[in-house]
Amino acid sequence: MELNRQHLSNRNLNLVLLAIVVIVCLYVTPGYLAMRRPEALRKGPGVTRIAHLSEWFEGIKGTAGDTDVYILDSGKPGGSALILGGTHANEPAGYMAAILMLENAVPAQGRLYIIPHANASALTYTDPMEGVPREFTLQAASGKRVFRHGSRATSPMNQWPDPDIYVHASSGQQLSGSETRNLNRAYPGRADGNFTEMIAYAITSLIRKDSIDITIDLHEAAPEYPVINAIVAHERAMPTASGAILNLEIEGVVMGLEPSPASLRGLSHRELGDSTATLALLMESPNATQGRLRGRTDEALILTGKDSQYVRGQKLGRLFVPYDEKGWPLHLRVARHVGGLQAIFAAHAMTAPERAIVLGGVPTYDELATKRLEPFL
Numbered sequence: 001m002e003l004n005r006q007h008l009s010n011r012n013l014n015l016v017l018l019a020i021v022v023i024v025c026l027y028v029t030p031g032y033l034a035m036r037r038p039e040a041l042r043k044g045p046g047v048t049r050i051a052h053l054s055e056w057f058e059g060i061k062g063t064a065g066d067t068d069v070y071i072l073d074s075g076k077p078g079g080s081a082l083i084l085g086g087t088h089a090n091e092p093a094g095y096m097a098a099i100l101m102l103e104n105a106v107p108a109q110g111r112l113y114i115i116p117h118a119n120a121s122a123l124t125y126t127d128p129m130e131g132v133p134r135e136f137t138l139q140a141a142s143g144k145r146v147f148r149h150g151s152r153a154t155s156p157m158n159q160w161p162d163p164d165i166y167v168h169a170s171s172g173q174q175l176s177g178s179e180t181r182n183l184n185r186a187y188p189g190r191a192d193g194n195f196t197e198m199i200a201y202a203i204t205s206l207i208r209k210d211s212i213d214i215t216i217d218l219h220e221a222a223p224e225y226p227v228i229n230a231i232v233a234h235e236r237a238m239p240t241a242s243g244a245i246l247n248l249e250i251e252g253v254v255m256g257l258e259p260s261p262a263s264l265r266g267l268s269h270r271e272l273g274d275s276t277a278t279l280a281l282l283m284e285s286p287n288a289t290q291g292r293l294r295g296r297t298d299e300a301l302i303l304t305g306k307d308s309q310y311v312r313g314q315k316l317g318r319l320f321v322p323y324d325e326k327g328w329p330l331h332l333r334v335a336r337h338v339g340g341l342q343a344i345f346a347a348h349a350m351t352a353p354e355r356a357i358v359l360g361g362v363p364t365y366d367e368l369a370t371k372r373l374e375p376f377l
Protein backbone atom coordinates (compact mmCIF):
# COMPACT_ATOMS: atom_id res chain seq x y z
CA MET A 1 0.00 0.00 0.00
CA GLU A 2 2.83 2.38 1.06
CA LEU A 3 4.80 1.43 -2.08
CA ASN A 4 1.78 2.04 -4.30
CA ARG A 5 1.26 5.48 -2.81
CA GLN A 6 4.96 6.31 -3.35
CA HIS A 7 4.70 5.09 -6.95
CA LEU A 8 1.63 7.24 -7.51
CA SER A 9 3.24 10.41 -6.11
CA ASN A 10 6.39 9.85 -8.26
CA ARG A 11 4.13 9.50 -11.27
CA ASN A 12 2.33 12.73 -10.42
CA LEU A 13 5.65 14.54 -9.98
CA ASN A 14 6.79 13.24 -13.36
CA LEU A 15 3.59 14.45 -14.99
CA VAL A 16 3.95 17.89 -13.41
CA LEU A 17 7.58 18.15 -14.60
CA LEU A 18 6.58 17.00 -18.07
CA ALA A 19 3.79 19.60 -18.15
CA ILE A 20 6.29 22.34 -17.14
CA VAL A 21 8.67 21.27 -19.94
CA VAL A 22 5.81 21.32 -22.47
CA ILE A 23 4.68 24.80 -21.32
CA VAL A 24 8.27 26.18 -21.51
CA CYS A 25 8.69 24.66 -25.01
CA LEU A 26 5.38 26.10 -26.19
CA TYR A 27 6.38 29.50 -24.81
CA VAL A 28 9.86 29.69 -26.41
CA THR A 29 9.24 27.86 -29.72
CA PRO A 30 7.60 30.73 -31.66
CA GLY A 31 10.51 33.05 -30.78
CA TYR A 32 13.06 30.40 -31.71
CA LEU A 33 11.38 29.66 -35.06
CA ALA A 34 10.96 33.40 -35.80
CA MET A 35 14.76 33.74 -35.60
CA ARG A 36 15.09 31.28 -38.46
CA ARG A 37 12.85 33.20 -40.88
CA PRO A 38 14.74 35.41 -43.36
CA GLU A 39 14.58 39.11 -42.46
CA ALA A 40 12.45 41.27 -44.80
CA LEU A 41 14.56 44.02 -46.32
CA ARG A 42 13.38 46.73 -48.70
CA LYS A 43 14.73 46.65 -52.24
CA GLY A 44 16.17 50.14 -52.77
CA PRO A 45 15.92 52.12 -56.03
CA GLY A 46 19.48 51.18 -57.04
CA VAL A 47 19.07 47.40 -56.69
CA THR A 48 19.12 45.81 -60.15
CA ARG A 49 19.23 42.15 -59.05
CA ILE A 50 18.98 40.01 -55.93
CA ALA A 51 21.09 36.86 -56.18
CA HIS A 52 21.85 34.00 -53.82
CA LEU A 53 25.43 33.46 -52.73
CA SER A 54 25.23 29.87 -54.05
CA GLU A 55 25.37 31.38 -57.55
CA TRP A 56 29.12 31.57 -56.96
CA PHE A 57 29.45 28.23 -55.15
CA GLU A 58 26.78 25.55 -55.58
CA GLY A 59 27.91 23.70 -52.46
CA ILE A 60 25.88 25.98 -50.14
CA LYS A 61 22.69 25.99 -52.24
CA GLY A 62 19.54 25.90 -50.12
CA THR A 63 21.47 25.92 -46.81
CA ALA A 64 21.37 28.55 -44.05
CA GLY A 65 24.58 29.92 -45.59
CA ASP A 66 22.93 30.70 -48.92
CA THR A 67 22.46 34.37 -48.13
CA ASP A 68 21.13 37.15 -50.39
CA VAL A 69 23.50 39.19 -52.53
CA TYR A 70 22.10 42.58 -53.66
CA ILE A 71 23.59 43.88 -56.89
CA LEU A 72 23.38 47.59 -57.73
CA ASP A 73 24.62 48.04 -61.29
CA SER A 74 24.88 51.53 -62.79
CA GLY A 75 25.17 50.02 -66.28
CA LYS A 76 28.10 52.37 -66.83
CA PRO A 77 31.75 51.31 -66.94
CA GLY A 78 33.66 51.57 -63.69
CA GLY A 79 34.87 49.48 -60.80
CA SER A 80 33.10 47.08 -58.48
CA ALA A 81 32.88 46.86 -54.71
CA LEU A 82 31.58 44.29 -52.24
CA ILE A 83 30.20 45.36 -48.87
CA LEU A 84 29.96 42.64 -46.23
CA GLY A 85 27.66 43.20 -43.24
CA GLY A 86 26.83 40.61 -40.61
CA THR A 87 30.04 38.62 -40.78
CA HIS A 88 29.42 38.77 -37.05
CA ALA A 89 25.66 38.95 -36.59
CA ASN A 90 26.00 40.50 -33.11
CA GLU A 91 27.58 43.66 -34.58
CA PRO A 92 24.49 45.58 -35.71
CA ALA A 93 26.17 48.78 -36.94
CA GLY A 94 27.95 46.65 -39.57
CA TYR A 95 24.84 45.04 -41.02
CA MET A 96 22.64 48.12 -40.53
CA ALA A 97 25.15 50.14 -42.61
CA ALA A 98 24.94 47.46 -45.33
CA ILE A 99 21.12 47.55 -45.18
CA LEU A 100 21.08 51.35 -45.30
CA MET A 101 23.31 51.23 -48.39
CA LEU A 102 21.19 48.66 -50.24
CA GLU A 103 17.97 50.55 -49.47
CA ASN A 104 19.33 53.98 -50.52
CA ALA A 105 22.36 53.84 -52.82
CA VAL A 106 21.91 54.48 -56.53
CA PRO A 107 25.17 53.91 -58.41
CA ALA A 108 26.12 56.47 -61.07
CA GLN A 109 29.27 54.60 -62.07
CA GLY A 110 30.41 51.00 -61.52
CA ARG A 111 28.77 48.12 -59.69
CA LEU A 112 28.08 47.53 -56.02
CA TYR A 113 27.48 44.15 -54.37
CA ILE A 114 26.02 44.10 -50.87
CA ILE A 115 25.71 41.07 -48.61
CA PRO A 116 23.95 42.40 -45.49
CA HIS A 117 24.01 39.06 -43.65
CA ALA A 118 27.30 37.44 -44.66
CA ASN A 119 26.84 34.73 -42.04
CA ALA A 120 23.05 34.35 -42.13
CA SER A 121 23.25 31.29 -39.89
CA ALA A 122 24.74 33.45 -37.10
CA LEU A 123 21.63 35.64 -37.25
CA THR A 124 19.37 32.73 -36.26
CA TYR A 125 20.32 32.62 -32.56
CA THR A 126 21.82 34.63 -29.72
CA ASP A 127 24.76 33.63 -27.54
CA PRO A 128 23.72 31.59 -24.50
CA MET A 129 24.39 33.23 -21.10
CA GLU A 130 24.91 36.71 -22.60
CA GLY A 131 21.36 38.02 -22.14
CA VAL A 132 21.43 39.88 -25.46
CA PRO A 133 18.02 40.70 -27.01
CA ARG A 134 17.20 38.87 -30.22
CA GLU A 135 15.87 41.98 -31.99
CA PHE A 136 15.56 45.75 -31.84
CA THR A 137 12.93 48.13 -33.22
CA LEU A 138 13.22 51.38 -35.15
CA GLN A 139 10.30 53.72 -35.95
CA ALA A 140 11.49 54.17 -39.52
CA ALA A 141 10.08 56.48 -42.18
CA SER A 142 8.57 53.42 -43.91
CA GLY A 143 6.91 52.26 -40.66
CA LYS A 144 7.93 50.21 -37.64
CA ARG A 145 10.87 48.00 -38.47
CA VAL A 146 12.20 45.15 -36.40
CA PHE A 147 15.78 44.07 -37.02
CA ARG A 148 17.30 40.90 -35.67
CA HIS A 149 20.36 40.62 -33.47
CA GLY A 150 22.29 37.38 -33.68
CA SER A 151 25.53 35.82 -32.57
CA ARG A 152 29.23 36.04 -33.48
CA ALA A 153 29.43 32.57 -34.99
CA THR A 154 27.59 30.05 -37.17
CA SER A 155 24.68 28.39 -35.36
CA PRO A 156 25.50 25.02 -33.75
CA MET A 157 22.34 23.83 -35.55
CA ASN A 158 24.31 24.18 -38.80
CA GLN A 159 27.77 23.15 -37.66
CA TRP A 160 28.55 20.99 -34.66
CA PRO A 161 30.51 19.82 -32.71
CA ASP A 162 33.48 22.19 -32.40
CA PRO A 163 36.90 20.53 -32.23
CA ASP A 164 39.12 21.34 -29.20
CA ILE A 165 41.46 23.23 -31.50
CA TYR A 166 40.56 24.98 -34.74
CA VAL A 167 43.24 24.63 -37.39
CA HIS A 168 43.03 27.25 -40.16
CA ALA A 169 43.20 25.17 -43.32
CA SER A 170 45.67 27.02 -45.55
CA SER A 171 48.10 28.21 -42.84
CA GLY A 172 47.91 25.57 -40.11
CA GLN A 173 47.37 28.35 -37.54
CA GLN A 174 45.77 26.99 -34.35
CA LEU A 175 42.99 28.77 -32.49
CA SER A 176 40.38 27.91 -29.87
CA GLY A 177 37.86 25.32 -31.08
CA SER A 178 34.94 27.78 -30.99
CA GLU A 179 36.62 29.83 -33.75
CA THR A 180 35.76 26.96 -36.13
CA ARG A 181 32.36 28.64 -36.58
CA ASN A 182 33.77 32.19 -36.97
CA LEU A 183 33.43 33.31 -40.60
CA ASN A 184 36.20 35.87 -40.07
CA ARG A 185 38.71 33.12 -39.29
CA ALA A 186 37.68 30.89 -42.20
CA TYR A 187 38.91 32.79 -45.28
CA PRO A 188 39.70 32.04 -48.04
CA GLY A 189 37.55 29.02 -47.25
CA ARG A 190 37.35 25.56 -48.77
CA ALA A 191 34.87 23.98 -51.17
CA ASP A 192 35.12 20.72 -49.19
CA GLY A 193 35.57 22.30 -45.78
CA ASN A 194 33.14 22.75 -42.90
CA PHE A 195 29.94 24.80 -43.28
CA THR A 196 31.59 28.12 -42.29
CA GLU A 197 34.57 27.48 -44.58
CA MET A 198 32.12 26.86 -47.44
CA ILE A 199 30.42 30.26 -46.85
CA ALA A 200 33.89 31.89 -46.86
CA TYR A 201 34.74 29.99 -50.06
CA ALA A 202 31.52 31.23 -51.73
CA ILE A 203 32.38 34.86 -50.89
CA THR A 204 35.97 34.39 -52.12
CA SER A 205 34.57 32.85 -55.34
CA LEU A 206 32.27 35.84 -55.89
CA ILE A 207 35.25 38.21 -55.51
CA ARG A 208 37.34 36.17 -57.97
CA LYS A 209 34.67 35.47 -60.59
CA ASP A 210 33.22 38.99 -60.64
CA SER A 211 36.64 40.69 -60.31
CA ILE A 212 35.67 42.80 -57.30
CA ASP A 213 38.03 45.78 -56.96
CA ILE A 214 37.36 46.61 -53.30
CA THR A 215 35.93 44.50 -50.47
CA ILE A 216 34.93 46.12 -47.20
CA ASP A 217 33.93 43.98 -44.21
CA LEU A 218 31.91 45.96 -41.61
CA HIS A 219 32.40 45.12 -37.93
CA GLU A 220 32.01 46.36 -34.39
CA ALA A 221 34.19 45.73 -31.35
CA ALA A 222 34.06 46.12 -27.58
CA PRO A 223 35.33 49.55 -26.40
CA GLU A 224 38.17 47.82 -24.51
CA TYR A 225 39.45 46.22 -27.74
CA PRO A 226 42.49 48.06 -29.19
CA VAL A 227 41.48 47.97 -32.88
CA ILE A 228 38.46 50.24 -32.88
CA ASN A 229 37.12 53.29 -34.76
CA ALA A 230 39.57 52.19 -37.39
CA ILE A 231 40.06 50.93 -40.91
CA VAL A 232 42.14 47.75 -41.10
CA ALA A 233 43.80 47.44 -44.49
CA HIS A 234 45.70 44.82 -46.43
CA GLU A 235 49.05 46.25 -47.61
CA ARG A 236 47.81 46.64 -51.20
CA ALA A 237 44.80 48.61 -49.90
CA MET A 238 46.90 50.97 -47.74
CA PRO A 239 46.96 53.91 -50.24
CA THR A 240 43.14 53.73 -50.58
CA ALA A 241 42.68 53.46 -46.80
CA SER A 242 45.04 56.40 -46.12
CA GLY A 243 43.17 58.51 -48.67
CA ALA A 244 39.86 57.55 -47.05
CA ILE A 245 41.11 58.57 -43.60
CA LEU A 246 42.13 61.99 -44.95
CA ASN A 247 38.71 62.34 -46.62
CA LEU A 248 37.03 61.53 -43.30
CA GLU A 249 39.24 64.00 -41.44
CA ILE A 250 38.01 66.76 -43.76
CA GLU A 251 34.48 65.84 -42.60
CA GLY A 252 35.64 65.98 -38.96
CA VAL A 253 35.52 62.21 -38.46
CA VAL A 254 38.58 60.75 -36.75
CA MET A 255 39.37 57.22 -37.90
CA GLY A 256 42.48 55.15 -37.14
CA LEU A 257 44.47 53.15 -39.67
CA GLU A 258 45.69 49.66 -38.84
CA PRO A 259 47.78 47.43 -41.11
CA SER A 260 46.39 43.92 -41.51
CA PRO A 261 48.79 41.72 -39.46
CA ALA A 262 50.56 39.24 -41.75
CA SER A 263 50.61 36.56 -39.04
CA LEU A 264 46.90 36.62 -38.12
CA ARG A 265 45.34 34.22 -40.57
CA GLY A 266 41.81 33.51 -41.74
CA LEU A 267 40.64 37.15 -41.53
CA SER A 268 38.96 38.78 -44.51
CA HIS A 269 41.46 41.66 -44.86
CA ARG A 270 44.42 39.23 -44.82
CA GLU A 271 43.17 36.26 -46.84
CA LEU A 272 41.03 38.05 -49.44
CA GLY A 273 43.90 40.48 -50.02
CA ASP A 274 46.42 37.62 -50.35
CA SER A 275 44.37 35.16 -52.39
CA THR A 276 42.40 37.48 -54.71
CA ALA A 277 43.09 40.74 -56.55
CA THR A 278 40.61 42.72 -54.41
CA LEU A 279 41.67 45.59 -52.14
CA ALA A 280 40.62 44.17 -48.77
CA LEU A 281 39.53 46.47 -45.95
CA LEU A 282 37.65 46.13 -42.67
CA MET A 283 36.06 48.78 -40.47
CA GLU A 284 35.32 48.68 -36.72
CA SER A 285 32.98 50.82 -34.62
CA PRO A 286 32.58 50.73 -30.80
CA ASN A 287 29.79 48.55 -29.40
CA ALA A 288 29.25 48.19 -25.66
CA THR A 289 26.82 45.25 -26.13
CA GLN A 290 29.82 43.07 -26.96
CA GLY A 291 32.00 44.31 -24.12
CA ARG A 292 32.89 42.55 -20.88
CA LEU A 293 32.45 45.70 -18.74
CA ARG A 294 28.84 46.27 -19.76
CA GLY A 295 25.95 46.44 -17.35
CA ARG A 296 22.34 45.68 -18.27
CA THR A 297 22.23 44.26 -21.81
CA ASP A 298 18.98 45.29 -23.46
CA GLU A 299 17.56 46.87 -26.59
CA ALA A 300 18.35 50.34 -25.20
CA LEU A 301 22.04 49.43 -24.97
CA ILE A 302 22.05 48.33 -28.63
CA LEU A 303 20.37 51.59 -29.71
CA THR A 304 21.97 54.16 -27.38
CA GLY A 305 25.30 52.60 -26.43
CA LYS A 306 24.92 54.33 -23.06
CA ASP A 307 26.57 52.41 -20.23
CA SER A 308 27.79 53.89 -16.95
CA GLN A 309 30.43 51.17 -16.52
CA TYR A 310 32.03 52.21 -19.79
CA VAL A 311 32.02 55.85 -18.71
CA ARG A 312 33.87 54.66 -15.60
CA GLY A 313 36.22 52.55 -17.75
CA GLN A 314 37.05 55.62 -19.81
CA LYS A 315 37.83 57.65 -16.65
CA LEU A 316 40.17 54.86 -15.52
CA GLY A 317 41.93 54.97 -18.90
CA ARG A 318 41.00 51.39 -19.79
CA LEU A 319 39.34 52.03 -23.15
CA PHE A 320 40.56 52.64 -26.68
CA VAL A 321 37.75 55.06 -27.62
CA PRO A 322 36.38 58.15 -25.87
CA TYR A 323 33.30 57.14 -23.87
CA ASP A 324 31.11 59.65 -22.04
CA GLU A 325 27.49 59.86 -20.86
CA LYS A 326 26.33 60.34 -24.47
CA GLY A 327 27.39 56.76 -25.23
CA TRP A 328 27.89 55.43 -28.75
CA PRO A 329 24.39 55.29 -30.33
CA LEU A 330 23.72 52.94 -33.23
CA HIS A 331 23.10 55.78 -35.70
CA LEU A 332 26.55 57.31 -35.03
CA ARG A 333 28.21 53.91 -35.41
CA VAL A 334 26.35 53.35 -38.72
CA ALA A 335 27.26 56.92 -39.78
CA ARG A 336 30.94 56.06 -39.31
CA HIS A 337 30.58 52.96 -41.50
CA VAL A 338 28.55 54.69 -44.23
CA GLY A 339 30.81 57.76 -44.18
CA GLY A 340 33.82 55.43 -44.22
CA LEU A 341 32.51 53.55 -47.27
CA GLN A 342 31.96 56.74 -49.23
CA ALA A 343 35.43 58.02 -48.20
CA ILE A 344 36.96 54.72 -49.41
CA PHE A 345 35.16 54.95 -52.77
CA ALA A 346 36.24 58.60 -53.18
CA ALA A 347 39.88 57.69 -52.41
CA HIS A 348 39.73 54.76 -54.85
CA ALA A 349 38.33 57.03 -57.58
CA MET A 350 41.35 59.33 -57.13
CA THR A 351 43.88 56.50 -57.64
CA ALA A 352 41.96 54.51 -60.29
CA PRO A 353 39.44 56.86 -62.02
CA GLU A 354 38.58 54.27 -64.70
CA ARG A 355 37.61 51.83 -61.93
CA ALA A 356 35.62 54.33 -59.86
CA ILE A 357 32.48 53.43 -57.92
CA VAL A 358 30.26 56.51 -57.64
CA LEU A 359 27.09 56.33 -55.56
CA GLY A 360 24.18 58.73 -55.26
CA GLY A 361 21.37 58.61 -52.72
CA VAL A 362 23.59 57.74 -49.75
CA PRO A 363 23.15 59.97 -46.67
CA THR A 364 26.33 61.69 -45.49
CA TYR A 365 27.94 61.19 -42.09
CA ASP A 366 26.47 64.53 -40.92
CA GLU A 367 22.97 63.64 -42.13
CA LEU A 368 23.04 60.32 -40.29
CA ALA A 369 24.57 61.90 -37.19
CA THR A 370 21.89 64.61 -36.99
CA LYS A 371 18.76 62.95 -38.46
CA ARG A 372 19.56 59.40 -37.21
CA LEU A 373 18.75 56.23 -39.18
CA GLU A 374 14.96 56.38 -39.19
CA PRO A 375 14.42 58.74 -42.19
CA PHE A 376 16.54 56.49 -44.41
CA LEU A 377 14.92 53.11 -43.69
Ligand SMILES: [Zn+2]
Nearest residue numbers: 088091219220
Ligand atom coordinates in the same frame (compact mmCIF):
# COMPACT_ATOMS: atom_id res chain seq x y z
ZN1 LIG B 1 33.36 41.46 -35.84
